[in-house]
Amino acid sequence: MGNRLSKITTRTGDAGDTGLGDGSRVAKDSARIQALGDLDELNSWLGLVLAEKVPAAVKDALLQVQHDLFDLGGEVCIPGHAMITEAHVQRLESLTQAHNSKLKPLKEFILPGGTCAAATTHLARAVCRRAERSLVALGRREIVNDRARQYLNRLSDLLFVLGRDLNRAAKRGDVLWKHERGKRFKVR
Secondary structure: OHHHHHOOOOOOOOOOEEEOOOOOEEEOOOHHHHHHHHHHHHHHHHHHHHOOOOOHHHHHHHHHHHHHHHHHHHHHHOOOOOOOOHHHHHHHHHHHHHHHOOOOOOOOOEEOOOOHHHHHHHHHHHHHHHHHHHHHHHHHHOOOOHHHHHHHHHHHHHHHHHHHHHHHHOOOOOEEOOOOOOOOOOOO
16 A cells, blocks of 8 residues: 555646546546545544544544544445444444433424534534435435445534533533524514
8 A cells, every 4th residue: 555655746637537446437526525525524523623633432433433434434445345334333322322311302303513622513403414414415426335325324412412511511502592592583
């Protein structure tokens, strides 16, 4: 891998296509490359969360997720390849339950916000949902591992809970949506 990564500028994509892990080439605006880009962006947002001071349990969980997302990117990069398993999905469910057990039940919708780490986690959740939509779109054209879609669905749940847990750990409450803000909008 070292030789492969030592040359960054290759010029092979100048015509608007790019290479996949199996050696085939596809257009840079294909559904597969869109899904890969969304996964890469999601992983980058998680890196930004981890640049903040976060509790060790959150750090450990998100570092594992970053590795999983890299594996998932490898899966998407090689058509027909599967790396994400039921065990990955179950781990996210367990993490979600563990972190949610520390939180007060929600009675209102919440807004992304609070601490920088929590707000960034909510942003990562939104990008995760986009990555899931991209994977679903790819799956309408080509075979996609069911577990990969399930993983992203569970990950968005985990990121929602982690955003709340990061605010709790920082002794900040959730930012509640105020549906009765005093202004009434008239429909014409």
